[in-house]
Amino acid sequence: MSFDFAVILAKLPQILSGLGVTILIWVGGTFAAVVLGFVVATLRRFGGRGIEVILRAPIEILRGTPFLVQIFLLYFGGPYIGLRLDPWLAGLLGISIYGAAYYAEIFRAGFQSVPVGHVEAAECAGLSRNQIITAILLPEMALLVLPPALNMSVILLKETALLSLITVPELTMTVQAIGSQQYAFVESLVILALVYWALVELANWLGRYAERNLSKLSA
């Protein structure tokens, strides 16, 4: 048996379209997840005990259940409570919410990692509470959370492949469909793996570049 990649590569425009959807959901979902996760972590840190308790449960549920189950519940279960979403919107929302739970934990750890003494030094210098948050806590935290945050975005990229199961026309669904049409299943899987790997390497390369530029700031 011989591999024939040509029959798949002949559908390059379709593949690129699927790749575009994957990148859009990945970048858009990661962005929304970072923002949402940050808001949640900030509320937990500064919002008082009540908010802390309320927010803890949903985060634990989201981190404690498979992403596949979550998007099935959102897409197939949503209509039972009147929530009818287009596949791509359900996918984007799913990635955002799932990612937000993890980013909230990453930022929570980040807040805790800033030494108390750095805040005390800022208080002694006369900075107000808001100035301490914006000028000291947030930038210091950004440095600390950069590696785990980038790692999480790579995980989210790979999770987008599951969105093919709720018929989002992203990379996995597109390439597998081509593979079925052309009777080239294995070839399609090999190409899928290579494209995802290339995207992950690109993300890692960007991450290493950012870390190199910031490394002089950490002891």
Added chain:
Amino acid sequence: MTDPAINVSHVSKQFGETQVLRDISMQVEAGKVSCLIGPSGSGKSTLLRCMAFLEQATSGSIHIEGEPLGFTDGPQRRRQSPAELRRVRSRIGMVFQQFNLWPHMTALGNVAIALRKVRGMSRSDAEDRAMAQLDKVGLKERAHHYPAQLSGGQQQRVAIARALALDPTIMLFDEPTSALDPELTGEVLNVMRQLASEGMTMVVVTHEIGFAASVGNRIAFLDGGRLLFHDTPQAVFAAPREPRLEQFLDTYLDRGASMLK
């Protein structure tokens, strides 16, 4: 008669069940250097941190140049507003054992930021002033280095410059050389000596008994949360009448003597 720079009056402090400070009263006159010595856990760092309101005394009061710090005077002990606390605290410069420089800013940025954000100075004015302060501690050439690129001694000198830039009348030092090796300790102590000779009011928690003896106008000895002694170095070192103090000083003599063998 003018108010003392720092007036600690009947201060006690509890952490849960543990009594860390027991009814401590002491005054530091303007322009004088008081060194707080004592064994680990004696409460000396806690007392110093109370003087900057980084710890809250459970009872008692602390006045900075006659003004209450942290709590209002009067029959009801109420927390000061954040703005009022900042105003009183602006007379105090604090230097920490772990330096506590902000890692995402250069040495210059560390010194300049409060000048800009608290004093409202323009960036260039603030940086000029910050540069002058760094020059004073001998670090003008390192102004554009980040803390991680500086030695411990250099970081601590930046921290001193950062505090001095805000024109405090009182400087508090919490074991400023305990995280440094002996060589780097010297450069920090020299900066502090110079500061003392210029008439800065200073309170220094230290294990550097030699520094305390030569620079301190007063030595305060704490043990078990009590202030056992607050007197001149001569009185403390030449004729320690307090047995606990004698025992504490002996440990230093022992170490010195063992080196000669």
